[in-house]
Amino acid sequence: MKIIVTKDKITGGAQAFKIFANEIQNGAKVLGLATGSSPIELYQELAHSDLNFSNLTSINLDEYVGLDPKNDQSYHYFMNEHLFKAKPFKHSYLPNGLASDTASEVARYDQIIKEHPIDLQLLGIGRNGHIAFNEPGTPFDSTTHEVKLTQSTIEANSRFFDSIDEVPKSAICMGIASIMSAKKIVLLAFGEKKRWAIKHMVEGPVTEEMPASILQKHPDVTIICDKAAVQDLDPKYLK
Numbered sequence: 001m002k003i004i005v006t007k008d009k010i011t012g013g014a015q016a017f018k019i020f021a022n023e024i025q026n027g028a029k030v031l032g033l034a035t036g037s038s039p040i041e042l043y044q045e046l047a048h049s050d051l052n053f054s055n056l057t058s059i060n061l062d063e064y065v066g067l068d069p070k071n072d073q074s075y076h077y078f079m080n081e082h083l084f085k086a087k088p089f090k091h092s093y094l095p096n097g098l099a100s101d102t103a104s105e106v107a108r109y110d111q112i113i114k115e116h117p118i119d120l121q122l123l124g125i126g127r128n129g130h131i132a133f134n135e136p137g138t139p140f141d142s143t144t145h146e147v148k149l150t151q152s153t154i155e156a157n158s159r160f161f162d163s164i165d166e167v168p169k170s171a172i173c174m175g176i177a178s179i180m181s182a183k184k185i186v187l188l189a190f191g192e193k194k195r196w197a198i199k200h201m202v203e204g205p206v207t208e209e210m211p212a213s214i215l216q217k218h219p220d221v222t223i224i225c226d227k228a229a230v231q232d233l234d235p236k237y238l239k
């Protein structure tokens with residue numbers, strides 16, 4: 001794992017942008033995209049860049065079950081606002097949170113991932129070490145599935161909703177095996193609320209109880225974070 005510590009979230013976004021621009025210029029065709037507050041600066045840079053996305057495909061990690069794409073808390077809405085409006089892709093895929101048949105939506109999404117191997121996958125990380133919505137205990141060999149969100153994730157994500165009762169209780173989410181199949185991974189984490197997750201992801205045993213720990217086994221992972229997020233990390237990992 002390569003760890004880059006930046007002054008703040010803005011310089012972190014600029015660092016991530018450099019990696020994205022470089023990979024796209026070198027032929028990356030399929031981008032795995034994430035939501036949350038961590039990638040916003042990167043998306044701003046991408047949206048204002050002169051990069052052309054019209055030949056690229058994007059595949060998002062997850063979507064809440066039950067939210068219409070027009071709902072301003074849906075991940076469809078987030079992606080449109082932060083990136084797709086400014087930079088349309090050839091195809092942009094997200095799970096359909098309104099699908100009446102979850103099993104066929106899950107199968108459809110797995111097929112999309114199979115047909116479009118991900119060149120560059122962007123990730124954030126939850127405070128409990130979840131990646132996408134793969135909560136502690138999710139099997140490492142999982143593919144797309146419906147996830148019941150933990151109370152900790154519901155509480156953390158309630159900051160985006162008017163009240164905690166409005167936070168959906170489940171999501172459709174790309175599995176850990178699919179994330180690990182990406183050629184290259186960039187993970188963004190800023191702020192002291194991520195310190196536990198960063199320490200255990202990097203130093204801890206690789207265990208399904210800490211989903212992000214699996215990234216220790218991936219050959220090409222870059223973690224971009226600020227000082228607050230790495231304050232508990234053994235300095236030997238920062239050399």
Ligand SMILES: N[C@@H]1[C@@H](O)[C@H](O)[C@@H](COP(=O)(O)O)O[C@@H]1O
Binds near residue numbers: 034062126131132157
């Ligand atoms: N499903 C998303 C994750 O993909 C994201 O990584 C996490 C952290 O969000 P933030 O970047 O806002 O800290 O939040 C949600 O749970």
